[in-house]
Amino acid sequence: MGSPVRCKRVVAFDIDDNRLSLAKRVGAEVGVNTLAKDYDRQVADLTEGRGFDYVFEAAGNPSTIKLAFEIAGNKSHVCCIGTPHADVLFSPSLWEQMNRKEFLLTGSWMSYSAPFPGKEWQLCQHYMQTGEFKFDPAIIYKTYPFKDVGKAFAEYLHPQNVHGKIMLLNL
Secondary structure, three states: OOOOOOOOOOEEEEOOHHHHHHHHHOOOOEEEEOOOOOHHHHHHHHHOOOOEEEEEEOOOOHHHHHHHHHHEEEEEEEEEOOOOOOOOOOOHHHHHHHHHHOOEEEEOOOOOOOOOOHHHHHHHHHHHHHOOOOOOHHHEEEEEEHHHHHHHHHHOOOHHHOOOEEEEEOO
């Protein structure tokens, strides 16, 4: 495994201005609301019309996966982290963007390295300890005692109502 890639800047995309504000507090330089009519112009301005070199799709929503294809630049890297819960259908023109841009499309899942807890957990701990990863309590949407794990998972039956991470506490 090679050296980690260091970003010159991070641009966050969302439809919720509160989440974009949170993204800025934890390190994003710019937040782009994709409900804005000119968000594509903002992307062009931010990338000088080239598109982004690295795109990480973390929501698993079909519309954000399509957005990742649209904002990726030529010879870029697109990594899908989010897990879709609906079919992801691509128009021929959207699929053609992958072909013409020749970007590398990969997926990612946590905790693959061994032995447990693995490198990704150690890196996360390192970046939190050094302050390079800025934790904001607003990332946690709601907490539940472990005895209410069923209630916590029931939240995900309505993902549009979950605005962040749910934490289980072993009380």
